[in-house]
Amino acid sequence: MTHHDELRLLPWVSPEGRPCFLSADDSSGYLSRLADNTEAVQLGMGADLLKSASEVLSDSASTTSDLMALAGALTSALRDVLRVAESRGHRLSPVAGAVHSNDEDGPRLPAAAFG
Secondary structure, X not given: OOOOOOOEEEEEEOOOOOEEEEOOOXXXXXXXXXXXXXXXXXXXXXXXHHHHHHHHHHXXXXXXXXXXXXXXXXXXXXXXXXXXXXXXXXXXXXXXXXEEOOOOOOXXXXXXXXX
């Protein structure tokens, strides 16, 4: 759940290539639902591209042009997936019992958190 003072990173960028953010108390609003749907489409396209990538890479007849096109598509898909992961990570509620270390690796969970 997003708090009123937090901004949601949206799964698209501005025409200038800058990140877009949404400030909303209600995660069921039109833009929130559009962002959720866009994220789902981006993740699905990434999964489909991964299957295609395996086929291109295993095909000995693939040309340099095929590989360059694949690299471009994979780069774009990875950018989208990382944006989705960042956005969703910021919206996760803090895990009870998480211990933050002094280095910047993020929270550390106690062994009990894993059952």
